Amino acid sequence: MSFINYLSREINCKIVYYGPGLCGKTANLQYIYGKTNPQARGKMISLATETERTLFFDFLPLALGEIRGFKTRFHLYTVPGQVFYDASRKLILKGVDGVVFVADSQLARIEANMESMDNLRSNLIEQGYSLDNLPYVVQYNKRDMPSIAPVEELRTMINGGNVPDFEAVAINGTGVFDTLKAVAKLVLTELKKAGSR
Amino acid sequence: MSEPQMVMYEEEFHKIQGIVEQLVKASNAKVVFIIDKNGQLIAAAGDTEQMDTTSLASLTAGNIAATGGMAKLLRENEFTTQFHEGENANIHIQLVDKRVILVVIFDSKTSLGLVRLRVKKACEHLSTIFQELMAKALQPGHDSPFGEITDEDIDNLFND
Ligand SMILES: Nc1nc2c(ncn2[C@@H]2O[C@H](COP(=O)(O)OP(=O)(O)OP(=O)(O)O)[C@@H](O)[C@H]2O)c(=O)[nH]1
Numbered sequence: 001m002s003f004i005n006y007l008s009r010e011i012n013c014k015i016v017y018y019g020p021g022l023c024g025k026t027a028n029l030q031y032i033y034g035k036t037n038p039q040a041r042g043k044m045i046s047l048a049t050e051t052e053r054t055l056f057f058d059f060l061p062l063a064l065g066e067i068r069g070f071k072t073r074f075h076l077y078t079v080p081g082q083v084f085y086d087a088s089r090k091l092i093l094k095g096v097d098g099v100v101f102v103a104d105s106q107l108a109r110i111e112a113n114m115e116s117m118d119n120l121r122s123n124l125i126e127q128g129y130s131l132d133n134l135p136y137v138v139q140y141n142k143r144d145m146p147s148i149a150p151v152e153e154l155r156t157m158i159n160g161g162n163v164p165d166f167e168a169v170a171i172n173g174t175g176v177f178d179t180l181k182a183v184a185k186l187v188l189t190e191l192k193k194a195g196s197r
Numbered sequence: 198m199s200e201p202q203m204v205m206y207e208e209e210f211h212k213i214q215g216i217v218e219q220l221v222k223a224s225n226a227k228v229v230f231i232i233d234k235n236g237q238l239i240a241a242a243g244d245t246e247q248m249d250t251t252s253l254a255s256l257t258a259g260n261i262a263a264t265g266g267m268a269k270l271l272r273e274n275e276f277t278t279q280f281h282e283g284e285n286a287n288i289h290i291q292l293v294d295k296r297v298i299l300v301v302i303f304d305s306k307t308s309l310g311l312v313r314l315r316v317k318k319a320c321e322h323l324s325t326i327f328q329e330l331m332a333k334a335l336q337p338g339h340d341s342p343f344g345e346i347t348d349e350d351i352d353n354l355f356n357d
């Protein structure tokens with residue numbers, strides 16, 4: 001749920017990185033954090049287990065710049081990907097404005113990707129949203145790994161809706177900002193549509 | 198989508214800011230802030246320079262979301278008040294109208310009893326203002342400034 005503040009002339013939007021366990025959601029935020037000018041970002045908060053698995057969420061506030069005198073701020077969140085943290089995933093989806101689905105390109109994770117996509121769909125429906133009219137993009141991560149599925153195959157399996165999609169290697173940043181820009185653009189476009197209704 | 202758009206206008210903001218500032222004084226607290234349930238900071242007063250209010254806002258919202266989830270599992274109404282006592286700092290969290298969260302951070306210069314009392318009073322005022330705000334946001338004529346933006350404006354944001 002975007003928040004428009006007419007006084008401070010700010011618009012705040014919430015973007016959630018979703019996907020199976022270990023697909024690289026946290027790695028996306030870490031890369032963005034590392035590459036963003038400190039004036040344009042706040043602290044990154046990671047509520048994680050001792051083994052660095054996301055326990056509740058990661059949070060990174062980012063300022064993207066101004067549009068027509070309004071500062072655009074994006075709050076990036078990741079969900080915990082492990083199956084048994086489903087209750088927490090639902091909470092993080094509340095008030096979402098845009099979703100990045102991070103898929104793990106490795107052959108061994110094909111099923112996990114599809115399960116996570118189904119889980120995203122049903123959790124959104126439970127919150128009164130639908131993936132079909134929510135700004136969202138797909139990222140095929142871990143393209144640097146040895147046994148990976150061809151992008152075409154991944155696309156068929158998890159991007160039937162043909163939303164913008166990107167190949168990525170989150171640990172070295174490949175595709176990370178392209179993914180973020182694409183979802184931010186969709187979110188702003190959606191606000192524009194809502195504003196002119 | 199499932200909730201109305203959250204907006205803030207100058208008039209209501211000043212009222213809310215006034216209440217928050219008043220609460221800092223009346224309760225002798227260190228910091229008071231108000232956030233929405235998604236963790237967006239709405240207003241803050243007191244010694245905010247020393248505090249990372251953005252991070253606190255997101256964590257408080259996460260906390261309220263988590264306890265709200267627990268309440269649901271227990272078929273209990275959402276817990277409206279939480280209190281965490283530390284060695285030097287205490288934190289009092291109050292849900293207002295199931296919509297916004299009022300957070301008071303205080304130390305031994307004051308007492309929980311006083312904080313509770315003042316929070317209760319502030320809540321009543323806040324509740325009225327947020328109801329007005331919601332009604333106003335639903336009225337036509339308060340269109341989003343984003344109706345005017347062009348695709349080019351959006352593209353320009355990313356050209357750096
Ligand atoms: N080789 C390679 N490793 C990656 C890539 N992205 C992430 N990793 C590694 O994969 C592991 C898991 O990454 P995370 O970002 O923690 O995964 P996550 O999706 O946040 O996992 P959960 O928090 O459990 O949901 C870490 O060791 C990362 O360094 C990538 O593109 N290539």
Ligand SMILES: [Mg+2]
Nearest residue numbers: 025026053054
């Ligand atoms: Mg993670």
